[in-house]
Amino acid sequence: MPSSSSSFLNPHISSMNPPVRLMASCTTPCSLRTRFALRFLKTLVKIKRSSPPPPSSSSNSSPEKTRRRTQRIKRAAYSSMARAVGRRRAWSQALMLKLKFSVKRTNQHPSLSPTKMGGPQKAPRKAGGRILVIKRKNSLVKGSPWRGCSGVDELRRLVPGGESMGLGVLLEETAHFVRCLETQVSVMRSIADCFPC
Amino acid sequence: MSAFCNTGVARYIRMSGRRSSRQSSSSGSPSISDEQIIELVSKLSRMLPEIRNSRQSSKVSASKVLQETCNYIRNLHREVDGLSDRLSQLLATIDAESPEAAIIRSLIE
Numbered sequence: 001m002p003s004s005s006s007s008f009l010n011p012h013i014s015s016m017n018p019p020v021r022l023m024a025s026c027t028t029p030c031s032l033r034t035r036f037a038l039r040f041l042k043t044l045v046k047i048k049r050s051s052p053p054p055p056s057s058s059s060n061s062s063p064e065k066t067r068r069r070t071q072r073i074k075r076a077a078y079s080s081m082a083r084a085v086g087r088r089r090a091w092s093q094a095l096m097l098k099l100k101f102s103v104k105r106t107n108q109h110p111s112l113s114p115t116k117m118g119g120p121q122k123a124p125r126k127a128g129g130r131i132l133v134i135k136r137k138n139s140l141v142k143g144s145p146w147r148g149c150s151g152v153d154e155l156r157r158l159v160p161g162g163e164s165m166g167l168g169v170l171l172e173e174t175a176h177f178v179r180c181l182e183t184q185v186s187v188m189r190s191i192a193d194c195f196p197c
Numbered sequence: 198m199s200a201f202c203n204t205g206v207a208r209y210i211r212m213s214g215r216r217s218s219r220q221s222s223s224s225g226s227p228s229i230s231d232e233q234i235i236e237l238v239s240k241l242s243r244m245l246p247e248i249r250n251s252r253q254s255s256k257v258s259a260s261k262v263l264q265e266t267c268n269y270i271r272n273l274h275r276e277v278d279g280l281s282d283r284l285s286q287l288l289a290t291i292d293a294e295s296p297e298a299a300i301i302r303s304l305i306e
Contacts, residue, residue, distance in 0.1 A: 151263025168229030
């Protein structure tokens with residue numbers, strides 16, 4: 001960590017301009033926020049380097065390229081957060097596995113977009129894939145003791161790895177997952193605010 | 198600890214207790230007590246902006262807390278999508294030699 005960053009240990013963080021605020025929030029080396037921010041920034045730099053700007057500044061990249069870059073950034077955000085949390089949590093382990101699996105899928109079929117985050121967990125696209133999804137939906141409705149309360153089932157779909165957790169574990173993992181998502185959004189916003197639009 | 202609508206929570210907890218014991222018999226994990234579940238749901242409700250800011254924060258049912266949690270998670274995912282879009286456009290247009298880029302580089306190295 002650069003030593004000049006210690007001068008940014010200022011309690012009045014909200015009155016700072018965005019680049020300074022970003023640096024100030026990264027002064028605690030071991031905090032989750034810092035670990036995530038550093039990983040994410042490194043990946044952003046990598047993405048920037050691997051997609052050089054077009055020679056004419058007036059025209060932006062094609063929409064396809066922009067969309068692909070957006071997907072890479074989104075994926076980098078979730079991946080950086082999951083790695084920053086590490087194996088301490090069930091949700092981060094499940095998310096890292098899911099991302100690893102979706103990379104293999106994308107490499108095999110470049111036309112497929114990366115797995116959507118937060119949506120219902122879909123079975124892999126093989127012959128029996130669709131049937132698996134339908135079966136799972138039915139079992140959720142029939143077997144759930146929280147009949148009439150779809151909250152828990154919905155939550156299981158939203159939290160990575162939630163399908164196989166007991167209720168108590170699910171609630172704890174949810175609390176941690178939500179806090180990490182808030183940190184992720186906050187850091188991404190700080191980075192975006194750094195640059196004049 | 199905030200007091201929930203007790204009849205509603207009690208019903209959910211009885212059902213969840215059955216489910217936990219069913220799961221514990223198959224997966225071997227210890228079942229959780231009712232008080233722990235109430236505490237966890239209460240902790241979740243304190244994290245949600247909808248419930249924290251409303252006047253009814255002490256009377257929210259467990260079902261509402263779960264629903265609001267799901268909504269909140271979906272909103273956060275949407276925000277990540279929007280910010281990824283914004284960052285993607287920024288990456289395309291920023292100059293690598295700008296002062297902001299220099300700050301970012303100094304943070305990473």
